[in-house]
Amino acid sequence: MPSISTKGRHMPESPIRKLMPYAEQALKDGKTIYHLNIGQPDIKTPDVALDAIKESNIDVLAYSSSNGSEIYREKLADYYKKHGIDVTSNDIIVTTGASEGLLFLFSSILDPGDEVIISEPFYANYIAFSTATGVNVVPVVCKIDNNFALPPIKEYEKLITERTKAILICNPGNPTGYLYTHDEINKLGALAHKHNLFLVADEVYREFVYDDNEHHSILNLPGIDEHTILIDSVSKRYSMCGARVGCLVSRNKEVLQTVLKFAQARLSPPTYGQIAAEAALDTPQSYFDEVIEEYTKRRNLLIEELEKIKGVKIAKPKGAFYCIVELPIANADHFAQWLLESFHLNGETVMIAPAAGFYSTPGLGLNQIRIAYVLNREKLKRAVYILKEALNQYITL
Incomplete structure (x- = not known):
């Protein structure tokens, strides 16, 4: 057999x-x-998103652009600006959920045998994406005794080898619910810059922050635009897991051009999902x-x-x-x-x-x-x- x-x-x-x-x-x-x-x-799910699908008058359910609808990307850029993240529609590639964004990114910035450092416990599918692309996950253990806080930055630095290409965080975290402090984000950014690494943040839970705490995005770190890549999704934000629409955001043009080649190979993200996601951006x-x-x-x-x-x-x-x-x-x-x-x-x-x-x-x-x-x-x-x-x-x- x-x-x-x-x-x-x-x-x-x-x-x-x-x-x-x-x-x-x-x-x-x-x-x-x-x-x-x-x-x-x-x-x-917000009514505005569901109504957009119900009221659409599409005669032919056609492909969208491989990087996503231009109108949607423009509205996404406006959304990020409202959250203090200054990007344009050209810094965004729409993906079939955050999962596809991460899979494309791993394939774009990591070769088989390369290493990505991730704080564990982490979202289980990170292992699946690394397996699919032949990438090695190097874990930094976080402990329940201190609420899964970021370990001392030296714990990250001592794991860096010549095969290390990226650091990946989820902020706020799945499965821990941990929210990175401004100081922790700054330290990770400085480490990525020092060792010429990519710093990737899965920020799909950005809105879900409690107790008057504040979310700090890696895209607001000064001076390291070529290092930072954001992964995002509508799934949790608008209770739209079935829409399968996410995005990858970066000011690194070479990364975006490479990711786009993978996006072209899968043709386009879902049209109806983008219609719903675009409308959802008008949620009050x-x-x-x-x-x-x-x-x-x-x-x-x-x-x-x-x-x-x-x-x-x-x-x-x-x-x-x-x-x-x-x-x-x-x-x-x-x-x-x-x-x-x-x-x-x-x-x-x-x-x-x-x-x-x-x-x-x-x-x-x-x-x-x-x-x-x-x-x-x-x-x-x-x-x-x-x-x-x-x-x-x-x-x-």
Whole structure:
């Protein structure tokens, strides 16, 4: 029989989606599942975006430009300027979600065997993108004991080799909810400049910042325009995960020209998705004010309820809508499967994301889970109560 590729064998399963067969069987068994495992917001998509699709009068659903609709890119540039980021439409390439942007970027700035330094735990698909492009991830371990703060910059610097080409951060972070300080961003920028590296920031959760904190974009770092690249998406900002529209933003023209060649090879980003995304840029600020207020209440409720569970350690997020939780168990993968296969409380159970899949260092995160607080507060409180009862039963097995 013909064999699959080495790359295919090494491609990791999603720690978020790999439990779906067990969830599907649990549903067939009549269980109700509270999904704490995936960052699919339940906040309503802005009407202005949905109406734009409904009211479109397209006769031929044609390709768009490979770098995205010019009108959309111009409106995106205006959006960034409102957030203090001075770019033009020519600094933007529209992609099929942030995922495609990262995949194109890895292929554009990294050769097979090159290294990218990433603070871990990190978004699990970074490993998938690195595997697909033959790039090596070099992790810098962040710890729950100090809320996953950036380690001393010397921890980054001692990992830099002749194969190091980039540093990648997610700000605010998935899966930790960590928000980088202005000082941390400046230090990373100085390090990238000193060692002639790219500094890449996944900023898809820019709007989701709590407690009067402020988001600091790498594109505002002075004097290093040739080093900085921003990855963005409409998925979380407007609760439009299915639109599959993101973008890559940089003032480095060579990077943009190279990324565009990959964009041309896939022809164009989705037309309807861009129609919705362009319209979504007209979403009033009141929408975001309400969303941030709601997520702040959810985060506070989640922390309050989790702190009632004996033996649990929690990292308090300052942004995004994720929380890493350390449980009094040995293996979260086994526990997550057990929750779906063998446990229910009056016909209800929860689905969680084991956190080991968000680490690249073997053995880390085995007793941790990621919780996405994208359920309304009533459901979220119920889900944590079920989790508490499940833990009480599990640790006595």
